[in-house]
Amino acid sequence: MGNRTRSGETEADHITSLRNGSTMAFGYYYDLFYPRLVFFAEGIIADPLSAEDIVEDVFIRFWYKRTDFETEKYIRSFLYVSVKNACLDHLRHLGAVSRSEAKLAYWWEAQKAHIVDMEEEREKIMREAIRAEVSQQLFDAIEMLPDRCKQIFKLSYFHKMHNRSVAEQLRLSVFTVRNQKAIAMKILRSILLHQYIYFLLLLVQTAKFSL
Amino acid sequence: MDRKDQDMENAFSIAGLIIHYIDGTISEAEMVVLEDWKKKNEANQALFEELTSMRDIDQVYVKMQAARKHGKQRRLDIISRIRPEEGRYRKWGKMVIAACIAAFLVLPASIWIYFNHWEHAMLALNKDIDIIRPGGKKALLQLANGNVITLSGHEDTVIRTGISRTIRNREGILDFTGGAGDDRGTITLNTPKGGEYEAVLEDGTQVWLNAASSLELPARFASEERRVAVAGEVYFSVAHDARRPFIVTVNNDIDIQVLGTQFNVKAYSDELDEQRVTLVSGRVLVGRKGQRHLLLVAGRSVKVGRDGSLQVENADITAVTGWKNGLFVFDHARMGVAMRQIARWYDVKINYASGIIPDKTIFMGKMERQADISSVMRLMALTGTFKFRIQGREVTILPPG
Structure with a gap:
């Protein structure tokens, strides 16, 4: 995880503001972590609504512990571990409920299929955390792609379209599409690397290609 | 940790x-x-x-996008959970701007043209609108003998109250000038929520009662003074009689002493911070019973504090007397004050959703009181300071977000 922020403040600025009780700083961390934590929680409990409630409660706890954090990494660990524990509690509670309520039973069974034993449970949760972290970074990177690149990227990777179909749909040559795809991947990689200067250079190139 | x-x-x-x-x-x-x-x-x-x-990047993308969207929707909610006052401050700034725009939009009468434009948008926001009709000429008259008569604006009746005394009820005006009598006791005229009424007293003094108000008067004025008591909001145009001062008692506490003049009294028991006597013309003396009275001149009002203190202020006569002329006139009216007027006139209950602080939004504008409630609310909502929902006779004011 990098130290960059979009508004130019440094990590230390945010941490200090947070300690001083700034809701702006809280909002910054909320925006930064909310989507990936919901993604993570959903991966464990497979219930989107409960996942959001769990994450919301964890953010409330985060606020009350705001003076405990010295680095952003520490914040990330706290948030993930808290969400994990809350999800496990949630599942245990559901398990207890399912014994008395038949309609929830199948739900619990589905969970059990994934979580065979403690070791497998730990592995599974680790994978969900990895999935959430990587997905968040990929998502952020895609969001930052220039419009034309993003369009081509989405058609190619989301809709699994061949270069030819993409070219037809966007009325471009196959050559342009192939180039744009390559550029999109390069930009994606550079964004993932946080190499902004490189990124800007590529943008100039992209503009040329879009003509 | x-x-x-x-x-x-x-x-x-x-x-x-x-x-x-x-x-x-x-x-x-x-x-x-x-x-x-x-x-x-x-x-x-x-x-x-x-x-x-x-x-599976497409699924990942969609899920992340949804999570981000939901996160934004819940953001304010969470901020208000951790710091209740802050979520509101931020809105306050927006509200001031909105109120200014509102003032600009709402003031001209031509605002009604905007309605057609906004109708669809607003309907989409307020799905279950029931038509709540405005108030009208409605009142209860309690005679000196204890009989209670329901009055409406459609009838023309003569109520015999004594051997040689009658009260005529015609087109929403109760006329007490019909002959002298020897009655004793008190007569009370009450308007309900959603009602208004007019009366002409035996001396020719005209009285207008706004919704949820009352006027109490003797069956016959005494020879040395004319004394009435009021609550709620009442406008007087007092007939001149140099020999008999006209005295209005408000909430058993404040006396207004006049010779011949026009003034408005506002003294709702659920709105003690908004008790005022506003002088339209002439001169009146206002003061607490048994204490020194203030001389009030036209165009000024006296605000009566909760603690009984009196404070003289400049008044916007159009705004104060708007109700009498069939208008809601809000001149820097706080949302709470404006909504209480609406609640009284349409006989509805106003609820505020969390995130709305009624006293932090100021309204400027003029509207017909004869419009139905959703029209009035829609017009006010054009300010962007709130949304609303009408269910039954309850109106909920929701944050604009």
């Missing part, structure tokens, strides 16, 4: 390695760690394939 969770730290490391793998900067040493993790079990291998091939 929860104890450091090594699994989680490992997960972050692996995630970092996968990102490096995708962006092509993974080192050989890092690759060895990643391979070890992949070989640990099939599920790890599958996850690695899934993330690096971008096979």
Whole structure:
């Protein structure tokens, strides 16, 4: 995880503001972590609504512990571990409920299929955390792609379209599409690397290609 | 702080390695760690394939987008949970601007033209609108003998109250000038919520009662003074009689002494911070019973504080007497004050959703009181300071967001 922020403040600025009780700083961390934590929680409990409630409660706890954090990494660990524990509690509670309520039973069974034993449970949760972290970074990177690149990227990777179909749909040559795809991947990689200067250079190139 | 969770730290490391793998900067040493993790079990291998091939990137994208959207929707809610006052301050700034725009939009009468434009948009916002009709000529008259008569504006009746005394009720005006009598006791005229009424007293004094108000007067004025008592909001146009001063008692506490003049009294028991006597013309003396009275001149009002203190202020006569002329006139009216007027006139209950502070929004504008409630609310909502929902006879004021 990098130290960059979009508004130019440094990590230390945010941490200090947070300690001083700034809701702006809280909002910054909320925006930064909310989507990936919901993604993570959903991966464990497979219930989107409960996942959001769990994450919301964890953010409330985060606020009350705001003076405990010295680095952003520490914040990330706290948030993930808290969400994990809350999800496990949630599942245990559901398990207890399912014994008395038949309609929830199948739900619990589905969970059990994934979580065979403690070791497998730990592995599974680790994978969900990895999935959430990587997905968040990929998502952020895609969001930052220039419009034309993003369009081509989405058609190619989301809709699994061949270069030819993409070219037809966007009325471009196959050559342009192939180039744009390559550029999109390069930009994606550079964004993932946080190499902004490189990124800007590529943008100039992209503009040329879009003509 | 929860104890450091090594699994989680490992997960972050692996995630970092996968990102490096995708962006092509993974080192050989890092690759060895990643391979070890992949070989640990099939599920790890599958996850690695899934993330690096971008096979399910479309689903990931959609899910992340949804999570981000929901996060934004819940943001204010969470901020208000951790810092209740702050979520509101931020809105306050917007509200001031909105109120200014509102003033600009609402003031001209031509605002009604905007309605057609906004109708659809507003209907979409307020799905279940019941038509709540405005108030009208309605009152209860209690005679000196204790009989209670329901009055409406449609009838023309003569109520005999004594041998040679009648009260005529015609077109929403109660006329007490019909002959002298020898009655004793008190007569009370009450308007309900959603009602208004007019009366002409035996001396020719005209009285207008706004909704939820009352006027109490003797069956016959005494020879040395004319004394009445009021509550709620009442407008007087007092007939001149130099020999008999006209005295209005408000909430058994404040006396207004006049010779011949026009003034408005507002003194609702549910709105003690808004008790005022406003002088339209002439002169009046206002003061608490048994204490020194203030001389009030036209165009000024006296605000009566909760503690009984009197404070003279400049008044906007149009705004104060608007109700009498069939208008809601808001001149820097706080939302709470404006909504209470609406509640009284349409006989509805106003609820405020969390996130709305009625006293932080100021309204400027003029509207017909004869419009139905949703029209009035829609017009006010054009200010962008709130949304509303009408269910039954309850109106809920919701944050604009």
